[in-house]
Amino acid sequence: MGGAKELLKYGLFAATILLAPYLFSGSYLLNVLVFAGINTLLAVALNLLLGYAGQISLGHAAFFGLGAYASAILTTTYDWNPWTAMAVAALTVGALAFAIGFPVLKLKGHYLAMATLGLGIIIQIVFNEWVDMTDGPSGFSGIPNLTLGPLTFDSDRMNYYLVWIFVLGCVFFSLNLANSRIGRACRAIHDAEVAARVVGVNARLLKVQIFALSAMICALAGSLYAHVMTFIAPSSFGFTVSVELLTMVVIGGLGSIYGSFLGALLLTLLPEFLSVMHDYEIVFYGGLLMVMTIFMPDGLVRVMPALCRRLPSLRRAKEDADA
C-alpha cells in the first residue's frame, strides 16, 4: 500500500468497521450488516476481475456456492474441522477456476459473458440435482457454527466480527495487489491487451490467475455464509445473485476497492430502508439504480468526494446570495 495517506484511509475504514456494532447493538441491522460483509467480499473479488483486469463474469455466484457447499458437506457429512474445510474449499475452488480459466478467458466481451453465464448455470444445476450430496432444492441444514478456542460464532455480534475481519484482510490485500506490479499489469490488460503483451505482460496467464484468485475469495465468502446461516439452498447461488454482484461493483465504482464496499453496503441495506414503501419498494429500487447508473456512471466512490467538495462551495454560494 503506497503512502501514509492511503494507510490513514485504511485505518479510518477499519476503525469505522470495528466500532459500528456499538451503534447497532440489539438491532436486526447488525444481522443485515453480517450479510453486507459477505457481499463486500464477493464484490471486491469480482471487482479485481472486472474493474482491474477488465474481464466480465456472470457466473461468480457459482464459486460462492461451491465454497458454501464444500464447507457444508465437509463439516457436516464428513465431520471435518471447519477451518480446514474452509481452506480446502478455497484452494480447490481456486484450482478449479484456474483450470476452467484457460479455455474460458480466451473469449472476450459478450462471448466471455455467455461462457461464464453458462458455467454459473451448470454449477447451479449440480447443486439442485445431486440430491444425495447437496440435499437438492430444499437445501442443506445443520451446518455447525464456527468456533475458535472458547469463542463460538453464533450471535450477530460474533458473526459480524468474524465476517468483517475477513473483509478487512481481503481489502488490505486487494489494495496492495492493485498498487503492485500485478495490479498495474492488470490495468494495462484492461486498457489495451495487445499493448500489454508487447511490453512483456503475460496477459493470458495473468487473466487466469486473477480469475482464480477472485474465485477463491468468493469460495471463502461462501464458507463464511454457510457457517453464519447454518443452512444453504441452491436458490442463494443462482444467476440473479451473479447479476446483483455485478450491480454492486458497477454502482460502487469499477476499479475501486472501497467502491465495491460502498456498492455492497448500499445494495444490501437499501431494501431494508425501502421496506417502509411496501408494494412500491421494487419499483423505487429499480428506479434508483437507473438514476444512479445514468448520473453517476463512474460509481458512488467517485461521486462522493466530488459531492463533499461541492457542498462547502454551495453553502458559500447560498450565504453570498442571502447576504
Next chain:
Amino acid sequence: MSTRMMTTALVAAMLLLSTSLACAAGTIKIGALFSVTGPPAFLGEPERNSAQMVVNEINRSGGIRGQQLQLVVYDTNGDPTKAVQMATRLIKDDHVVAIIGPSTTGETMAVIPVVEKDRIPMISCSAGSKITEPVKRYVFKTAQNDSLAVAKIYEQLQRQRLQRVAILTVSDGFGASGREQLKALAGRYGIHLVVDDTYGPKDTDMTSQLTRIRASQAQALIVWGTNPGPAVIAKNFRQLGLRIPLYMSHGVSSKKFIALAGAAAEGVKLPSGKVLVADLLPKRDPQRAALLAFIRDYQRHYRTEGDHFAGHAWDAVMLLKMAIANGGATPEGIRQALERTRNFHGIGGTFNYSPTDHAGLTKDAFVMVQVRRGNWVLAP
C-alpha cells in the same frame, strides 16, 4: 442532484420511517414472513391475505382477552437469507411474541436456528416433513406433510392391486420432498417404482419423459409438482394416448389446474385438503363449518377463491389465537399452549399437537378428489 433535492428526499424518508414506528401500546404483536413476491408468490400472497383477514376479524370482535392483535408482515421474496434477516428483525426490532410462516420449506429450515436460539414460537406454513421431524422445541407447522398425501395415493393403488408405478417429480423443493416420500413409502404398500423421472419447473414439454413411461410396464403414473408443469403433463399424457390412471399431488389442488389443463384434466385424481370440496363434504364432517366460513370470508374480502395455501395461514393465526388465550401473550406461554392443542378443526385438517408431534395432522386431513366434467368431486 442538488442539495435541496437530497434534503427533501431525506426528510421524506424520515417521515416514512416515523410513521412506521408509530404503533399503539397494549397490543399483542405477532410477526409473519411470507414470500409475497418472488417465485413462491403463489403461496405467499394468499397466505398474507388470509392472515390479515383473520387478524382483522379477531380485532373487530374484541381482540384476545381485550387486547388487540397487530400483524407485522415482511416479504421474504422466497430467499432464505432474506427470511433470516426478516426473522431477526421481527424478534429484535419488532419484539413479536410469535411468528407465522415462512411460506417455503427452504426458508423455514433457514429460520429455525434463529427462532430456536431466541426462543420465539413459529408456526410454519410450508409442507416439508423435516421441519418437524425431529421435533424442534419452538417450531410448529400447519401445512400437511407430504408423506400423508403419498400414503393416501398408495392406499388407493394398493386397493386396486396396482403395483408397478411410474413417478414424475419436479426438480424443486416441493418435488424433491415428494420424490423422497414416494420412494421411502413404496415398500410399505408393496409398490414397485418402475420409472423415477424428473422435469424442470419451467419445462414446457414433457413428451420425452412420458414416452419412456409409456414404454415401461407402469400401471399408474404419479406426478408431483405445482402449476403449471402438471397441466402440461396432463395434456401430453392425453396426446400420447396413455390409458393408465393419472395421479397428481396436492400441489395442484385448485380450480387453476383445471383451467390450465382444460379437457386433459378429466379423470385426474389427487389427494387434497378438504377446502377444495368443502360443499360436497358430508354434514357430519367436523371441519365443514370452519371450511365454509373460511371460503365465504375469503371470497367477500378478496373476490377470489380461498385455496389451501391461504388455509395454512388461517390455521396458523387461529392456533395462535387459542394459544394466546390459553397460555398468555408470552413466547413460552404460547409454546406450551400450542403443545396442548387438541381437536382443533381447521382448514388443513384436525390438529392435535403434542410435545412429540408438532405437525399435528393424520392422513384424514386429505380426501381423494377427481376431476369430472370440469369440476372437482370426491373420488370414489
